[in-house]
Amino acid sequence: MAVKDIMDALRKEHVDNTPLSELVKDIKLVGSTLEIVFRLPQKHLEEEIRRKTVQALESVPDVEKVNVRFVEGPPAQFLQAPVFQRRKVQGVKHLIAVGSGKGGVGKSTVAVNLALALSRLGARTGLLDADIYGPSVPTMLGLKGQRVYVNDQNKIIPLEKFGLKTLSIGFLLPSEDTPVIWRGPMLMKALTQFLFDVEWGELDVLVLDLPPGTGDVQLTLAQNVDMSGAIIVTTPQDVALADVRKATSMFKEVGIPVLGVIENMAYFVCPESGKKYYIFGKGKVLEFAQAYGLKILGSIPIDPQVAEGSDLGLPIVEAYPHSEVAQAFLGIARLVLEELNRR
């Protein structure tokens, strides 16, 4: 795979003790011409980066010409900490964001089942549905139509289901079909209230289901909230992987560690023959993850029971804890806890 070869080659060259691969903002191979954009930490490094890039890529097959461009701005490791005034959510030990570069890859399904798996492993867990454009947690947890209340201290009391504390913007809307039309500052105010004015009690992990993509909402949250890390959900489709790259860069740029990638809809097991079919392609996520130095936390197959469970308000980890999918989520949850305990 050309991108992997390119990133491997760039990883070997350094400027100011930083591998060139860490400075890459965007990379595109058009025919045999590589368009590569670097974040320029310091102006005087421009020539050195250009020279070392051409040198590093000389032996990479498929690349005949290299066009190097720069954008201003240092990558995360060049920034002085603390960069942003990040607020901690009271009572929450670890906040982890579940994001995706693209909509419809199963981010909310993963967030819900991961939260349930964490809870099954004994972690006191909460789930916050910040997907303001399409809150699906109320349906997935069978809490559609429920409302939340505010206590004497003006704090929102989350709902509880399957041992999880949970809050969704869906619980605050007058009806399920009310579109959220908040924009800009009003939206951010609502989201901030959503995070900080909630009586979560004591939690080991709060899973934050982000809206899909890498827009202002995701960036503002990433800049203002103290997070232990982010998890990115993708399918093996090329288009989804291209967007993962953007999501990864966004978290890296604001200094939030990416704990790993979860590959959803990785394959389908034929119930008759037991044969595995890699509908969206095999091994692509692994190659991608290796190229970007990311860990794969696990792979979830396509299973009609997953979709069914979500629609019925009985997620698969709760409904069929011994199924292959539920076991995969438990495996991911174990890795996530290990990763968090190391921090």
Ligand SMILES: Nc1ncnc2c1ncn2[C@@H]1O[C@H](COP(=O)(O)OP(=O)(O)OP(=O)(O)O)[C@@H](O)[C@H]1O
């Ligand atoms: N592993 C899976 N097997 C079968 N169906 C799945 C799987 N993962 C997700 N789905 C189904 O795919 C659809 C999209 O999933 P989900 O709503 O979780 O995606 P999303 O990325 O959160 O979407 P959005 O971008 O709209 O927030 C849902 O109908 C869900 O039930």
